[in-house]
Amino acid sequence: MSPIPFDENFIKLLKKSGCEGINFGVDSTHTMILKNLGRDHNLEDLESISKLCSKYKIRFMFDLLLGGPGEDKDTIKYTIDSVKKLNPTCVGISYGIRIYPGTTLSSMIRKDASPGKNLYGNISSNNNFLRPV
Structure with a gap:
């Protein structure tokens, strides 16, 4: 699922429907990399998702896509460190991309x-x- 749009009303509906887990295609948390990949979300969106999923006790996974345009060791470290702080239930990492x-x-x-x-x-x-x- 895309990280945006995602708000409290939506997660309430998910919870009511019996949803137990959500897989978010996050790709990165680094602003430049997200821009290069044409993604519209940002770290603040992911912080909000983390809080809402925890509040409603819904497991959540962040899928990362490392190795995109402009990616280097520093942007990878930034993304991994950021995701650790967000504490998702699970993290998936793909390294390298097919264009x-x-x-x-x-x-x-x-x-x-x-x-x-x-x-x-x-x-x-x-x-x-x-x-x-």
Whole structure:
């Protein structure tokens, strides 16, 4: 589930319906990385989610996607440290991303691809580097 929109009225409905757990696609807590990934939520949204889920005793998971555009050791550390403080029931981490054709990310990579910047394979002359497996 996307972290936004999410408010107390919504979690009350979830609780009333019997919901016992929610998996949020958080990706990161770092502002720059979230912007690069085209995400609209921020750390404050995640703090609110954490408080609401705890208040209504609903387990919650944050899924992280590490290795996106601009990611480095410092942004990864920031995200991991932030998530630890939010204390979700569970955390999932995927490292590295697959970029699909026609997405904002594919346009960004084709425009600014720099060899050695965490990109693998031949990018400039390989139309298949974006093909899903």
